[in-house]
Amino acid sequence: MTGRLPTTVIATALLRRVNDSGGSGMVLAKGTQDGSMLVVAIDRGGSPKLLERGFGEGGRAxxxxxxPTEDLDGYWRRRRARDPDLWVIEVDIAGAERFAAEVMLDD
Structure with missing residues (x-):
């Protein structure tokens, strides 16, 4: 067993933090309890970014x-077709990437 929280808990925490801070968030696709998660991060109506948790040097999250360079919606839908466990969460708030990082990288 790993010390990582289930994706359902991370998704709920992200949505709650964004909504409590005056932004909006929604689940575009619900995956399994331990599936991966993509976040469509929109910085108050700006251009969306697609963010996900990965690992860098030394295994650090x-x-x-x-x-993608074009068709963000089509991209995540194709990923979801190949991986039905995948969660896709959209957040629209100032500092959207910061909110995602604070919740998803809290190890």
Whole structure:
């Protein structure tokens, strides 16, 4: 067993923090309890970024910008078709990437 929280808990925490801070958040696709998670981060109506948790040097958790050059919606839908366990969460708030990092990288 790892010390990592289930994705359901991380998704709920992210949505709650964003909504409590005056932003909006929603689940675009619900995955399994321990599935991976993509976050569509919109900084108050700006261009969306697609973020996900990955690992950098020394195995340290980092936030990876996986934003495709075009058709972000189609990209995450294709990923979801290949991985039905995948969660897709959209957040729209000032500092969206910061909110995602604070919740997803808290190890």
């Amino acid at each position: 980092i936030l990876i910008d996986s934003t």
